[in-house]
Amino acid sequence: MTTAWAHTNIALVKYWGKRPSAGLNLPAVGSLSLTLDRFGTETSVEIADHDAFLLDGHDVENNEAQKVFLFLDRVRALAGRTEKARVTSTNHVPTAAGLASSASAFAALALAATRAYGLHLDDKDLSILARQGSGSAARSIFGGFVLWHRGTRDDGSDSCAEPLTTSLDARLVVVRTTSGKKETASTQGMEHTASTSPFFTAWVDTHPQDLRDAQAALAAADLPRLGEVMEHSTLKMHATTLAARPGFFYFQPTTIAVLQAVKTLRAQGTGAWATMDAGPHVKILCAPDDAAAIAAAAKAIPGVVGVDVCAPGSAARITA
Numbered sequence: 001m002t003t004a005w006a007h008t009n010i011a012l013v014k015y016w017g018k019r020p021s022a023g024l025n026l027p028a029v030g031s032l033s034l035t036l037d038r039f040g041t042e043t044s045v046e047i048a049d050h051d052a053f054l055l056d057g058h059d060v061e062n063n064e065a066q067k068v069f070l071f072l073d074r075v076r077a078l079a080g081r082t083e084k085a086r087v088t089s090t091n092h093v094p095t096a097a098g099l100a101s102s103a104s105a106f107a108a109l110a111l112a113a114t115r116a117y118g119l120h121l122d123d124k125d126l127s128i129l130a131r132q133g134s135g136s137a138a139r140s141i142f143g144g145f146v147l148w149h150r151g152t153r154d155d156g157s158d159s160c161a162e163p164l165t166t167s168l169d170a171r172l173v174v175v176r177t178t179s180g181k182k183e184t185a186s187t188q189g190m191e192h193t194a195s196t197s198p199f200f201t202a203w204v205d206t207h208p209q210d211l212r213d214a215q216a217a218l219a220a221a222d223l224p225r226l227g228e229v230m231e232h233s234t235l236k237m238h239a240t241t242l243a244a245r246p247g248f249f250y251f252q253p254t255t256i257a258v259l260q261a262v263k264t265l266r267a268q269g270t271g272a273w274a275t276m277d278a279g280p281h282v283k284i285l286c287a288p289d290d291a292a293a294i295a296a297a298a299k300a301i302p303g304v305v306g307v308d309v310c311a312p313g314s315a316a317r318i319t320a
C-alpha cells in the first residue's frame with residue numbers, strides 16, 4: 001500500500017475554460033496559485049482484485065468513483081499493468097464546497113497510484129498526469145507559489161505546472177460562507193461560460209497580461225500589486241458567468257458581505273485582497289502580520305461559518 005498527501009491550492013490568477021481535447025483538461029489560459037498548508041487530501045492505493053473507492057470512510061459508487069477508476073486506467077496504461085486497485089481517501093477540506101478538494105484529491109491520487117503501480121514519474125510528468133484528473137490538481141504537485149503553463153500542444157505534454165521562486169511571504173485567510181455543497185461544478189460552469197458568454201473571449205484575450213503582472217509582482221515581492229491583479233482576475237472570471245446564457249453566479253449574501261469588508265479594510269489602510277472560486281467562499285490575501293486581525297474581522301461578519309488562516313504549504317509527498 002502506498003499513501004500520499006497533497007495540499008489544496010487556491011488560484012490567484014484563475015484557470016477558467018478548457019480548450020478542446022479528449023478528456024485531457026487542457027486549459028484555455030495559464031494560471032498562478034498558492035498551495036496551502038492547511039487543507040488537503042490523504043490517499044492510499046493498494047493493488048486489489050477489483051477497483052474500489054472509499055472516501056472519508058464510505059464506499060463511493062457514483063460519478064466520482066468513475067473519475068477515480070478512469071484515472072487508474074491512465075496510470076495502468078502508463079505502467080503497462082492491468083491489476084485493479086483499492087483507493088482510500090480522506091479529505092481534510094469541506095468536500096465540493098469550492099475549496100478545491102479535487103485539486104488535492106487528484107494530486108495525491110497521481111502520486112500514490114503511480115508509486116503503487118511501480119512508476120517513479122518526475123514532478124513535471126506527475127503534474128501532467130494529475131491535470132487529467134482535475135485541471136487545478138496540476139498545481140498541487142508543488143508547494144508555495146505555482147505557475148501552470150497553458151501550453152499549446154494538443155497532447156498536453158507542455159501543459160504542466162512549476163514552482164515559482166519568490167521572497168514574498170503571504171497568508172490566505174479562508175472565509176467559509178456556507179456549509180452546503182456548491183451549485184454548479186467548475187467543469188460545467190466553465191464549459192457553459194465558454195460556449196455562451198460574450199465576455200469569455202475578453203477573458204482569454206486579457207489573461208496573459210494578468211499572469212505577467214502576477215509573476216512580476218512575485219519577482220518584486222510586491223504584495224499590493226499581487227493582490228490587485230488577483231482581485232481583478234477573480235472579478236473578471238465571475239463576470240464571465242454573469243454574462244453567460246442563462247447567467248449564473250457563485251455569490252451568496254454572505255459572500256458579498258465579506259467582499260465589502262475587504263474593501264473597507266483596505267480603505268482603512270490594511271493590505272487585504274479577495275479571491276473566490278467556483279463556490280461562495282472568499283479567500284483573503286494579506287501579509288503574515290495582518291492575518292490575525294483580518295481573521296477576527298471576518299469572523300464577526302454575520303453568516304460566516306468558519307475562518308482559517310493558511311500559510312504557503314508544501315509539495316505533494318509520499319507519507320507511507
Ligand code: PMV
Pocket residue numbers: 010011013014015016031100102103134135136137186187277278
Ligand atoms: O480543477 P477544476 O476543474 O476544479 O477547476 C478549478 C477552477 C477554479 O477553482 C474556479 C479556478 C482555479 O484556477 O482553481
